[in-house]
Amino acid sequence: MRKQILLIILVIAITVISPIQSKALTCVEVKEPAIDYYDVAIFGTIVKVKTDIEQKGFTGPKEWKKYVLVDVEKSWKKEADSQLIFEADYASSDNFEQGKKYVLYLDEKDGAYYSSSPCTPDILVNSSSDYEQLGKGLEPVNQVNLSYKMLFMNDKDIDLGITIVIIAILFIIIWRWIRVKSLKKST
Known part of the structure; x- marks a missing residue:
């Protein structure tokens, strides 16, 4: 009996001293229009989703990042090229399916686009009515092919x-x- 009491006290002490921490994700509801909260919105088809490892130096820390290649059909707030690669939030990038059309809300930093969080209100588009509220939109100005950049990305x-x-x-x-x-x- 005494050993059981000591064991219970030990378990409680370990749990109180070093609790298992978990972090929950809560998304703030974005008021309409969502485009006001982002640098650019694009409508296009997902061509490829690929993981890449970034490492500073030979022995530096490794960071796994997901990149998404999109064939852009329209953009809002800024002109975009015909193809665009953006860094997706690692948690939400599994939601993108190749060959499907999406309206994506992106931020821009130093000329590179990225999806800022898994809470970004990206929309899988089934018809043009899914993005009509954004307005007419801008057609891509420069025809580019960025698929070669995806070849050099490697998650090994x-x-x-x-x-x-x-x-x-x-x-x-x-x-x-x-x-x-x-x-x-x-x-």
């Missing part, structure tokens, strides 16, 4: 593989050099 950590290959090559070169020297000494 290749630093370790490259390091192992370099060490293996150096090991083979040194081993052969030592072997050739030892064969020359013996003759």
Whole structure:
């Protein structure tokens, strides 16, 4: 009985001292029109969603980011090129389906677009009435092809593989050099 009481006290003490913390996401309701809260709104088709690893230096911390390539048909508040890549919030980017049309509300920083949160009121478009409230919209001015940029995005950590290959090559070169020297000494 005494061991059980001590065990219960220990469990309670551990839970009180180091509680498991969880963070909940709450979205603030955006009043209409939603476009007033964002730098640009675009209507287009999702071409590709891809994960990329960004790392500062060879041993710096790694950050996984999701990027979305969109064929832009219309934009509001700013002119957009015919294709656009934006950094999606990691939590909400799984909601984007390739080949589907969306109205996306994006922010811009240093010439790069990004979706600011999973609470962004992005809309899967079924008909033109889903975005008529935004107005006429602007057609893309510049015809660009950004799909090649998505080719270089990689969610695999290749630093370790490259390091192992370099060490293996150096090991083979040194081993052969030592072997050739030892064969020359013996003759």
